[in-house]
Amino acid sequence: MWSFSDRRLGRHLHLYVAIVLSLALLTSGHRQKNLIAQICHSTILFPFLYLNETIAEWSNLSEENRELSSLVARLLLENSSLKEAKLENYRLRRLLNFVRTTRFRGVPAKIVGGSPHLNLKAVLVSVGKRDGVRRNMPVISSDGVVGKVFEVLENTAVVVLLTDPNCPLAVIDQKTRVLGIVRWRGHQGMILDNVPYQESVSPGDTIVSSGMGGVFPVGLNVGVTTKVRSEKGEIFKKIELEPAVNFNRLEEVYILSPSEE
Amino acid sequence: MSAAALVLILIVVTLAYQINLRERIELFGGTPDLNIILLVFLSLSYGRGVALAFGFLAGLFLDALVPHFLGATALLGSVTGYLLGSLKAKLLIENPWVRGGISVAIFCLWEVFLILLYPSSRPGSFGNYLRWQLFPCAVYTYLVALLFFCIFQKREEVSW
Numbered sequence: 001m002w003s004f005s006d007r008r009l010g011r012h013l014h015l016y017v018a019i020v021l022s023l024a025l026l027t028s029g030h031r032q033k034n035l036i037a038q039i040c041h042s043t044i045l046f047p048f049l050y051l052n053e054t055i056a057e058w059s060n061l062s063e064e065n066r067e068l069s070s071l072v073a074r075l076l077l078e079n080s081s082l083k084e085a086k087l088e089n090y091r092l093r094r095l096l097n098f099v100r101t102t103r104f105r106g107v108p109a110k111i112v113g114g115s116p117h118l119n120l121k122a123v124l125v126s127v128g129k130r131d132g133v134r135r136n137m138p139v140i141s142s143d144g145v146v147g148k149v150f151e152v153l154e155n156t157a158v159v160v161l162l163t164d165p166n167c168p169l170a171v172i173d174q175k176t177r178v179l180g181i182v183r184w185r186g187h188q189g190m191i192l193d194n195v196p197y198q199e200s201v202s203p204g205d206t207i208v209s210s211g212m213g214g215v216f217p218v219g220l221n222v223g224v225t226t227k228v229r230s231e232k233g234e235i236f237k238k239i240e241l242e243p244a245v246n247f248n249r250l251e252e253v254y255i256l257s258p259s260e261e
Numbered sequence: 262m263s264a265a266a267l268v269l270i271l272i273v274v275t276l277a278y279q280i281n282l283r284e285r286i287e288l289f290g291g292t293p294d295l296n297i298i299l300l301v302f303l304s305l306s307y308g309r310g311v312a313l314a315f316g317f318l319a320g321l322f323l324d325a326l327v328p329h330f331l332g333a334t335a336l337l338g339s340v341t342g343y344l345l346g347s348l349k350a351k352l353l354i355e356n357p358w359v360r361g362g363i364s365v366a367i368f369c370l371w372e373v374f375l376i377l378l379y380p381s382s383r384p385g386s387f388g389n390y391l392r393w394q395l396f397p398c399a400v401y402t403y404l405v406a407l408l409f410f411c412i413f414q415k416r417e418e419v420s421w
Contacts, residue, residue: 014310018317018339025321025332033328040325048280055281 291397
């Protein structure tokens with residue numbers, strides 16, 4: 001049988017249960033509170049907390065993107081400079097290996113400027129008298145003969161290139177051993193001169209220094225023959241060469257000075 | 262829609278707001294208390310049973326975010342929801358301004374209760390707390406409550 005107070009209790013039962021539960025939670029120890037909170041965190045609250053984390057990550061994304069872009073730019077710059085260093089290292093190693101096999105001492109030099117003389121195909125290099133550079137010393141790159149020292153100053157030197165018409169070079173066909181003289185002739189480019197018409201020189205032959213001029217050592221790469229013509233009535237063949245060195249891309253050279261040993 | 266589904270949806274809304282949105286809409290150091298607004302809405306529109314369930318469960322989950330307060334908001338929510346829901350038939354409050362005022366009054370009472378229960382949780386002077394935290398939150402809660410009740414009162418009228 002329900003009394004008045006029973007009915008009243010039944011009517012507010014939900015409230016009493018809620019109050020008792022709340023008070024039980026309020027008065028429970030830290031461990032119990034943490035346990036209940038942990039259960040809520042890993043079940044009901046998890047999607048909201050995860051969403052919150054994702055939103056926070058997304059809101060940081062643009063800033064992070066900006067920072068990464070700047071980092072990429074910095075790294076690209078660093079990477080390109082490292083690539084340059086690697087190529088430079090490769091070229092210098094090749095030069096060094098060549099220099100080691102000859103009786104010359106190589107003085108490394110950087111190209112620091114173009115020709116100081118209008119009528120001279122030359123470049124200015126970063127070494128001079130102070131470094132032991134003397135006039136007429138041969139100058140090479142990792143690809144082959146570049147030219148010779150034309151003028152020496154205290155800290156710099158002028159190197160006349162093979163592309164100057166007044167810088168002939170005594171050479172030899174590596175295969176047929178035919179001697180000749182390489183010179184630059186205006187629009188024709190590099191030519192192999194003084195090769196008698198009866199001598200056998202074919203396109204594709206490698207031409208190297210003969211060492212006969214007294215300036216360049218024997219065997220330095222000069223170029224490759226591209227066209228060979230023999231015309232009636234001519235004493236010498238007309239031979240065109242592709243230079244071994246790209247004179248427009250010179251960066252480092254070696255000046256060969258006679259070894260003291 | 263059944264009352265249980267409504268309570269469930271509003272709990273999800275409350276949790277999503279409290280966890281994901283509340284900090285992001287802070288204005289002058291204050292944020293509106295959506296839990297109280299929804300509790301007042303349920304109490305005055307659906308009665309004490311629904312309000313009690315919502316008040317207790319939403320309060321419990323919100324308390325779980327900071328285990329130290331576990332049970333406090335659940336207790337306040339269930340008691341407030343039940344009492345306000347019991348007065349629904351007698352009060353017949355439909356004016357959004359008054360409903361907003363009730364929300365702010367409950368918000369302030371809860372804050373006072375929580376300060377009394379956990380005095381160490383509000384460092385600094387009471388004056389500063391009143392000025393820089395309670396006041397902006399109360400104003401913000403009132404404005405949001407007003408907007409909320411205006412929208413939902415119109416919908417109730419339309420559906421009626």
